[in-house]
Amino acid sequence: MTLKNWPSISYRFLAVAVASSTQLLLFGFLSSKPAFSQILPDNTLAVPSQVTIDGNVHTIEGGTEAGSNLFHSFQDFSVPTGSEAFFNNATTVENILTRVTGGNISNIDGLIRANGTANLFLLNPNGIVFRENARLDVGGSFFATTANSLVFENGLEFSATSANAQPLLSVSVPLGLQFNQNPGAIRVQGTGHNFSFAVPGLALTPIIRGNGDSGLRVSPxxxxxxxxxxxxxxxxxxxxxxxxxxxxxxxxxxxxxxxxxxxxxxxxxxxxxxxxxxxxxxxxxxxxxxxxxxxxxxxxxxxxxxxxxxxxxxxxxxxxxxxxxxxxxxxxxxxxxxxxxxxxxxxxxxxxxxxxxxxxxxxxxxxxxxxxxxxxxxxxxxxxxxxxxxxxxxxxxxxxxxxxxxxxxxxxxxxxxxxxxxNTTVSTARLSVRDGGLISSATFGLGTGGKLTVNATEFIEVIGGDLRTFPSSLTGQTVTVGDGGDLTIDTPRLVLQEGGQVTTSAFGSGQAGSITINATSSIEASGSLLPGFPAGVTSNAQPAPEILQQNLGLSGVVSGTSGDVTINTPVLSLTDGAQVTVANPGTGNAGSVQVNAGSIFLNDEGGITAATASGEGGNVILRADDSLQLRRASQITAEAGGTGNGGNLTLSADTIALLEGSTISANAFEGRGGNIQIATQGLFLSPDSNITASSQLGVDGIVTVTDPEVDTSSALVSLSDNPIDPTTQIVSTCAIAEENTFIVTGNGGLPADPTGILRGEDVWVDTRLSEDLEVAPIEASTSEAEDSSEEDSSIEPQPLVEATGWQRHENGTVELVVTPQGQLGNRWLERPVCRD
Structure with a gap:
């Protein structure tokens, strides 16, 4: 074939060519120097087949016609090297039906030829071998079969194993091939194809098929x-x-x-x-x-x-x-x-x-x-x-x-x-991509890349890579201006280890596809193939590799846009440097990350990141029904360099813990820092961990922490008019044995309704005191105080004694005393006890 229809764009940039070595498959074939039998009719038909030999040409005539069908029957049928078997049929014949009734295989190492456009059927249950020199010159289709019989309408058969009786020949076209047990083999031997790639070794270029005449071929x-x-x-x-x-x-x-x-x-x-x-x-x-x-x-x-x-x-x-x-x-x-x-x-x-x-x-x-x-x-x-x-x-x-x-x-x-x-769709129970293997959908031109969909009912594992090439991956890519296709994964369990990746990338100006992962059990990512090649889930824009820049004239400036990442799973675990990332090191915006999980666990520098160099930082939305944990320098970030604004972080979990130098940040350089909204029942930070929303040269963002059960963002919250007495919520075996308490009650302080009037007075009523209790007044005049002060020098100091009661004076003042006067002291000194 020529390349006149091949697009003018050179594809020598395609450095990712796909090919591979294999195990040898050895079979016990027939001897390379067979003893060929001749073409011998068996005389079982009403009009027997006739063979005339002229040099190396075996001309086959005769046979029995039925409608447009021509039937031949042979004891042996082989074509020696350099010989020709010529079916000299009438041009009105549509199907030439040939059977071999003897016990020998058919060895074909020469030419089989027929007139017109007739279809040729060769039926030998013992086996058929086409050797290196075998050729076909047939105007119609060619069938080689080791079936026992050809089946026609009304159950009629043209059998090679029951040829003693005269067959009932049909005028209909054959409807089937009937195989009994242990049919013979069919083997085609040859020197192999001479296909090559337009650019040697680069499998993404057109295949050059060559014009060799070797092998078996039929008319177009x-x-x-x-x-x-x-x-x-x-x-x-x-x-x-x-x-x-x-x-x-x-x-x-x-x-x-x-x-x-x-x-x-x-x-x-x-x-x-x-x-x-x-x-x-x-x-x-x-x-x-x-x-x-x-x-x-x-x-x-x-x-x-x-x-x-x-x-x-x-x-x-x-x-x-x-x-x-x-x-x-x-x-x-x-x-x-x-x-x-x-x-x-x-x-x-x-x-x-x-x-x-x-x-x-x-x-x-x-x-x-x-x-x-x-x-x-x-x-x-x-x-x-x-x-x-x-x-x-x-x-x-x-x-x-x-x-x-x-x-x-x-x-x-x-x-x-x-x-x-x-589009590419893989449906299976278990999928393993390892040691540099690749499942991909990519566009290298103006067209849009196809979608990649993977469904695995048990698990998907993407593990390791080859140090000479790339990590194992499920990937979608766009290299020039076309948009990449989306990548969707559905499985109970997704395992990414030793650099294994799920990625979409934009190397040119196109939009990278989005990634959606639904894992009904868990997603576990850990480890790296090499520094800079961590396991994880990534959608990014990248500069085109140098070889692509040279061959396509692409700029090294990143102009594409990364896609979004959406993850739905009960458990997301990112450890040993594993990452979930949307990134754009150019002027475009980063995508967004959204995770809906039961629990999210980041450990040993695991990370969830949305980052851009100059564009707007991507948003990160994490929702965990149970816990969100970051340990050992793990991080959740939405950051922007240059003039871009930091992305926003929205985190929701029952408990959130940042331990051992972990970070949650929405930072920017010149732009505004992103906002961080955290909704949780409990937020725990170790001293060396932090939460930041800052900008080195711009306006800092805002960090907001709320209890998800109380929404204070839209209006004031009304408190109950009947607050619960906390003492009634404590189980005690002896309720009256409560001592050493100080209780203040009343209707002063904050009103129950936040829109009500604030009142400053306190009214305190102790219902434990009887109404007829009398308290002796205590009067102290100024003169008595002065006289007392003059006598202080002659009175020996009295030891301090802890007050055991109090007295209320007529002017409303209260005095703490050792022993109150009157009945009050006796009643309060009675010690209550618990009795059965």
């Missing part, structure tokens, strides 16, 4: 189908330009056949069990062209290794079909080709204006390892295809290539031109 718009027991491509290449490729590995059952505009479509609803389907040694299944191509692969364990590829590349105006892979047990995509120039991959690429093909994978377990990739990309105005992974048990995206670290194990959808990227 037709179907190439291999349906048998175990199906293996050892360097074999299959091409059906703008058509369909069907690969099915069946243990038993019936495969349905349906004619379509692109040849035939197969369904496997009648198949209860499958066998394995393997592609190795740079094998390829390719339906690229000007739209319409589709691939279906069905088996038990589906494996792509050693640079093998399943590809749809749309270079035209029409939309592509889809790549559908159904593996009843597992699917593995593993590694690179040995020379590290191409990775094992499932690709949908859009180079024209037509929509790219979707990728749909259904299996129990999916592994993408050692630099392999599953990707849907648009490099043109066309819409990129979607990726939909339905994996009932587990998805693992592991590591980078041990041969070339530029190739990262990846599941990704990318927009690299004018078109929008497709």
């Amino acid at each position: 718009g037709q179907t190439l189908a291999l349906v048998g027991g175990e199906v293996t491509l050892e360097g074999g290449t299959l091409r059906a330009e703008q058509g369909r490729i069907e690969l099915g590995s069946v243990a038993e059952g019936r495969v349905g056949l349906s004619p379509t505009g692109l040849g035939w479509m197969l369904d496997y609803e009648g198949v209860p069990s499958f066998q394995d389907l393997r592609l190795s040694q740079r094998a390829a299944a390719d339906v690229s062209g000007e739209g319409g191509g589709a691939i279906q692969m069905v088996g038990r364990q589906v494996t792509l290794g050693e640079g093998s590829v399943v590809l749809i590349q749309n270079i035209g105006l029409q939309p592509s079909g889809s790549i559908r892979i159904n593996a009843s047990e597992s699917m593995e995509v593993l590694g690179l080709r040995p020379d590290a120039t191409f990775q094992s991959s499932v690709y949908s690429q859009t180079l024209g204006t037509g929509r790219g093909g979707d990728i749909a994978i259904s299996t129990r377990q999916l592994v993408v390892r050692d630099g392999a990739e599953i990707a849907a990309r648009t490099l043109s105005p066309g819409q990129g295809g979607n990726i939909d992974l339905k994996v009932s048990e587990s998805v693992e995206v592991l590591g980078v290539s041990p041969i070339d670290p530029r190739f990262i194990s990846t599941i990704s959808s990318n927009a690299l031109g004018l078109g929008d990227g497709g």
Whole structure:
């Protein structure tokens, strides 16, 4: 293919290329020097097949016609190296139906040719091997199958295992392939594909498919189908330009056949069990062209290794079909080709204006390892295809290539031109992204990035990274002017460790996507891969890497905008430097962080941050039903540098504790400091912790702490007219044994209603005193005081005695005395006791 339709923008900046090495998949194949049998008719048909040999050409004529169907039956059918099997059919024939009734496999190492546009079916239950020199020259579709029989209307069968009786031949098109137990294998051997990238080693550039004629191919718009027991491509290449490729590995059952505009479509609803389907040694299944191509692969364990590829590349105006892979047990995509120039991959690429093909994978377990990739990309105005992974048990995206670290194990959808990227959806029970693996949605052009949605019913873990490349991550990115797609995660438990990240980023002028995480059990983030690469959740704007600046002419000035982060979980734990961050080191605004949790725990420099260099600081809203704890230099900040205003912090929790040098701050440099609003039942700060809302050169912000159960912000609060007596709330075994008390009662002081009049008088009535109690008056004149003072010098000092009572004088004064006069002293000296 040429690159005339490739956008003029150079994609040599794409340093994140995705490819990987793999384990060798060894199979016990037939000898490389087989003894080929000839093409021998079996004379079981009413009009037997006839074979004429002229040099290396075996011309096949005769056979029995039924309507537009032509039936052939052979004892053996093999095509030796350099030979040709030529079906000399009439051009009115639509389907050539060929069976092999003997006990030998069919070895094909030459050319199979037919006239016109007839479809050719080759049926041999013993097995079929296509060797390196095998070629097809068929105008219609080609089927190679190890089924026992072809099924027609009214239950009629053209059987290869029950050929003694004369078959009842049908004029209808075949409706199915019937497999008994233990069908033979189908193997395609070859030298492998010669695909390469437009920029060597950079997988985000267009794939150059080459023009080699090796392998099996059919005419444009037709179907190439291999349906048998175990199906293996050892360097074999299959091409059906703008058509369909069907690969099915069946243990038993019936495969349905349906004619379509692109040849035939197969369904496997009648198949209860499958066998394995393997592609190795740079094998390829390719339906690229000007739209319409589709691939279906069905088996038990589906494996792509050693640079093998399943590809749809749309270079035209029409939309592509889809790549559908159904593996009843597992699917593995593993590694690179040995020379590290191409990775094992499932690709949908859009180079024209037509929509790219979707990728749909259904299996129990999916592994993408050692630099392999599953990707849907648009490099043109066309819409990129979607990726939909339905994996009932587990998805693992592991590591980078041990041969070339530029190739990262990846599941990704990318927009690299004018078109929008497709969406990526991963649905599974358990998702593990480790050792540098990547699940991403990114835009490198004018188009909008697709959405990335991950649903895991048990857990998601993103752990570690590769020191030569990047941390493991779930990520959405925009590199130029297009906006990034949003990232949504739903799972009971999210674990981010050793630098594992959930991120959205803007490297150009676009808007980074938002992040929403719903974790019904917990979110746990801890540790770093390297300094500056902490585990956590981040949405930010960053300067473009130097290689992107050079190749795209991007400025090193940050002009994009970070997205928002929303987290909903019962438990959020950020430890050992882990962070939840929205940041913008440029002139744009930072996004906002909102956390709704049962409890939030930050430890060992864990942090929740909204920061910007010159724009407005982002807001942080944290709501915890139980507690918010910060320990060991942890921090919650909403800060702005330059002229930007600090963001606001809104914290709500039953208890909030800042311990061991932890900080809550909403600071600014030249702008106004942000406001901090704290609603809590209890706020606990260690001496070395602090809460600040300041500005070095501007106006400080305000810190407000309130009890969430009393809202004093909107109006005055009315107090009860009947306050509770606190003594009635204390349990005592002897209520009358209460001594050493001082009680003031009355209706003075603050009024019950804050809008009422403040009264200063106090009225005190002791109802414990009887009304007839008389208190002897005490009079003291000035003269007596003077006389007493003159005698003081002659009176010996009396020892101080603690007052035991008091007396009230007629003028209203009260005197504390040792023993009150009259009856008062006797009544108060009676000691009450508790009795049963």
